[in-house]
Amino acid sequence: MAKAPRSGPYICGIDAALDVVSGKWKGLVLWELHAHGVRRFAELRRALPGVSEKMLTQHLREMEADGLVHREVYAEVPPKVEYSLTDAGASLNEALRPLGDWGRERLQRQGLEVRPVAERP
């Protein structure tokens, strides 16, 4: 069960965009892929503290189905899979940047901690 294709029609663009990024880790995956360009499964897993393998694969598959990430499988042993952003994923990340700025400002205003995962762009 990948994901129900959404019952009704979208009401506006925000609606459609949020549908694609909502998910506990999707924003972070986008972020990480944007910061590093290409990442392997285990690298992403290490980058997202607390994510389970199941959730990560599930989110990656959904994002692949949504055309946000590209999945390159190398038929090797041991297996090797590389994930990267598609053009749509990259443009989504661009569109997401003001939102990220807003969120960071908000965190500062509230004196909340931010746990940096890796160097940020």
Place this chain on the structure above:
Amino acid sequence: MAKAPRSGPYICGIDAALDVVSGKWKGLVLWELHAHGVRRFAELRRALPGVSEKMLTQHLREMEADGLVHREVYAEVPPKVEYSLTDAGASLNEALRPLGDWGRERLQRQGLEVRPVAERP
């Protein structure tokens, strides 16, 4: 139970911002309030096709707690409650605009229908 204040720390700004807009109707509420400035409960309800009263009040309360919307209660009979965006809510909407554009482009690219709720800004 308003909402659990989020267990762990946020990892980046996108994380924090998404936490505040994720919810089936929050994006639409923001949109509607941005388009009209001030709306009453029943007006919002009519504007969001399919929303239940419970969900609408719940989302409005959460957004109020998050400092996104202002809630003005008039001690009248019949009751009258007006909702409007706070400065934080307005700036969030600004930050959300590129995302909305992205979503609309995406919808066009996929030939999906968009059901307009009201005149858009």
Place this chain on the structure above:
DNA sequence: TGCGGTACTTACCTTTTCGTGAGGAGGGCG
């Protein structure tokens, strides 16, 4: 031989979210 690393899948369970339907207080309307 046994363990760790690769990238998953599967089954099962808990938590969160969403929806449905009821009720309620104080009026106006017929």
Place this chain on the structure above:
DNA sequence: CGCCCTCCTCACGAAAAGGTAAGTACCGCA
């Protein structure tokens, strides 16, 4: 006297999302 209007609140469940743990298949390393 009911019934509808306002804006909610509460109780009950279904559905979705997320978490846990195990299994798969192959290899390198000690």
